[in-house]
Amino acid sequence: MGILEVSNVNKRFGGLQALGNVNLDIAKGTVHAIIGPNGAGKSTLLNCLIGKLIPDTGTVMFNGISVLGRKPYEINQLGISRVFQTPEIFGNLTVFENMLIPCFAKRDGSFRMHALESIAAERDIIEKAEHMLAEVNMSDKRHMTASSLSRGDKRRLEMAMCLVQEPKLLLLDEPTAGMARADTNNTIDLLNQIHDSREITMVIIEHDMHVVFSLAKRITVLAQGTPLVEDTPDNIKGHPKVKEAYLGEAAA
Amino acid sequence: MLGLSKKDTTFLLVVIFLTLATPILLQPFPESSALAQFNAGYPDLMQRFAIFGIFAIGFNILFGLTGYLSFGHAAFLGVGSYSVVWMYKLLNYNVVPGLVLAIIMSGLFALFIGYISLRRSGIYFSILTLAFAQMSFNLAYSVLTPLTNGETGLQVYNNDPQVLMSEGSPTSPHFFGIVMNEATKVDVGGWQFTFSNGYYFCAIIAIIVFYLSLRIFRSPFGIMLRAIKTNQTRMNYTGLNPRPYTLAAFVISGMYAGLAGGLLAAMDPLAGAERMQWTASGEVVLMTILGGAGTLMGPVLGAGFIKYFENIFSKINDNILHSWFSALPDGLEDFVVFVFHPFIGKGWNLTLGLLFMLVVIFLPGGLIEGGTRIWNAITGKNRKKKREDAAHHPKPTSHVN
Structure with a gap:
């Protein structure tokens, strides 16, 4: 049983099926990346994890406790911290x-x-x-x-x-978006160092493959609101379905 | 000392000294000199400095720290005044029960208004508080006449119960026998200093509440309030619920306002509905911004500044102007008086308005920022440093945006 379990999550915005039957099981202590092309539903999924959005169906359990319908500050008090795409500081x-x-x-x-x-x-x-x-x-x-x-x-x-x-789970939403290469590498080093020293479970949503492959222990590929594959980085790299999702059918 | 750092203790001691020496410091011109009309050391005005200082200190805890701009704080001022006068009517002229009731009642009132208004932020919050204050004003003016005596204003009548009143007790507000409107006059050389009981009563309370606000500013609670002003998203995702923090700040500042309103009635045993009008709410906003929102001393300075203008500038009339410029040739004298005429007497609001605009445009940090700049210019501090880290200096943010 993982620290975070997402089962059968569906979310519709009007006619758009943003998330369709998402099942995720994130193991304790891992670094789990969620990747996918634009509009794949990554941010929607993250927002469901932190209580900003409530899915139409399905459950999100953190350590056996449902996070759905809880306020952001309650979710934080449970032990989930979030890093934003643009840094939110005082x-x-x-x-x-x-x-x-x-x-x-x-x-x-x-x-x-x-x-x-x-x-x-x-x-x-x-x-x-x-x-x-x-x-x-x-x-x-x-x-x-x-x-x-x-x-x-x-x-x-x-x-x-x-x-x-000392969160149990750290959610990172594109932690290196808009950063120069040097800053990106610094951030990667920092995250690796954090993970090695504290064994915090991390969920990373990221565009930049360089970042994903330097950090993640497991990767879920999301396309059109549904997970395509979930595997280790090495297996993901050559996976035909992933190429298809990212580059279109012609490349596959 | 008193749970303060060394720097804050010194600061507090300076404030205490200035407050206690006010009757002397505000009387810089001898009685016989032409400038004596600029002296502000008379009890009525000094009491106003202290009372509106308290009002502004409390308002600053809400507006200066959390950034929630309340446009209805005068309602609490009114509640405080009515509470005190009711205690005069029911018990006797001792101000203590009234002031305690004023703080409790305004706190409850603030809890109610804050609980509803704080569901919104920004302009919607301001409008909600304004609506509540205007409702209170209108209720006090008409519907609640049995409680507030309507437009006549609440005052003590001979047939009031005053159950604690005995034969020898004072017939005007007093603090365990120390009568508020009594004063000692001291003549030194050409100067006359008035040490009024009422002023010292207000001054000591002002020092106590200033000390409390200093503690709040330096407490974890104070940091949380400033965090609310800066970034509520991060606040939420750090596991903090902003709502009770803002509500607590609102209630505390409401209690300060209630205390100030109570003290107004402690100096002069009257309470009228006009004390709750929106102009009074606007005035405390002006005081806080003029002095420097979010600074400790700023609001007090702003309050003093506005009350000084209200009382001193409004007293200058054309005759006085003519006497000042009598050295000029006749035609020119008339012209100069004509130019100054709109800015004095009843026109003091115009002068204040212009000053307010100048301060907001050129000194967004208020009078405190002006003082700091002058101080730095004199001591030459920061001059070298400024050039070095100009790039790192945060741009001053305006408080009215």
Whole structure:
């Protein structure tokens, strides 16, 4: 039994069948990539996993608990973190304050009235945040306003904010979209290093094959809302169905 | 000290000193000089500085931190005033029960309005709060007359029960016998300083609530509120529910407003519906933006600034202008007075409006930003640094967008 089980998920937008009978079983500790051409339903599937969309039929179970109909913050509290296509960080706050927020959320839950406590007195939280910043090599930028960071650094910060919560599952939506090659490679190294050190289960939605084949242990190919194949990267590379989906029938 | 960092403690001590020394600091010109009319050290005005300072500090916790612009905070001001006057009518002229009731009632009222209004954000939130405040105003003005005494305003009558009133107790608002409208006048040289009980009562409460807001700003709760202003999506996906945070901020700022309204009635035992009108709600928005939203001292400065203009500029009339420019030839004197005429007296709103526009356009961070810039220019700080990291400097974001 996997950490995340998607069974018989269907989603229609009017006349468009965005997802048709999707079954996925994501094993604990793996890096699972979901690839597919534009319009294959990757983002719709991800949105179903985090409660943004509710599928028409089917179930999404995380560690035996259904995530359907739960609010995003409840899903996060269950142990699922998400990295967005464009980094979502607290732009007006400093890098360090950005790190503090997930630490408090992890410890105090979705709401706590701690209006008269002093941040300076929260030694454990500060230490945790500093430790994480050091791990992603951003300690020297701690006093910078987050919105003034470079795109690569914003991505790093966002990942650090997710990781400091020690999630059981990390969802990444095109983590290298719009990045230069050097930044892409840095991100790949960072993700590999994270996976090796923490054994976090990751689900990656990605366009860039270079990224997919450098990271994924398993790959699901999605086309027109249905999974075509699920296999290891080596087997996927030469798979005729995959070529067909990506390059059209003529190439197959 | 008091759970604050060293820097904040110094800051708080400076604020305490300035507040307590206000009756002296605002009286810079000797009584006999022509500039004496610019003195602001009389009790009525100083009380307003303190009270509207409290109002603005509370408003800033909501608007400055979370970015939710409420256009209905005057409703809480009114609720506070009515609560205090009712306690005068039922018990006696001691202000303490009234102020406690004012805070509780405005808190409950804010809980109700906030619970509904906070389902929306941005302009819809502002409109909802405005609608609630106008409803409260109209209710107070007409329908709820038994409770609010309608357009006459609520006041104490001889046949009110006043059950705690005994033979010797004061017949105007007092704090356990310290009568609010009593003052000690001290003459030093040509100066006259007025130390009023009412002002010091407001000032001490203002210091306490300022200290509380300082603690809120430095607390994890304060960071969460700022996070709401910046990015609610990330907030949600970090496992935090923004709704109760905004509601808590709304209730806290409503209680501040209720306290301020209560203090208005503690200085002058009257409460009228016009205190709830939208112009009063707009005024606190102006105060906060003028001073600098999201800064600790800004709203207080803004409140002082606006109240100073309201009370001092509005008193200058053409005769005074003529006396100032009497040295000029007659024709020119008339012309200069003619030019200044729209900006003084009843036209003080025009001056304030122009100043507000200048501040919003050139100093989006408010008077505080202006002060910081002047300070940096004097000390030469940041001059070298600025050139180096100009690329990394975040653009100042305007608060009205």
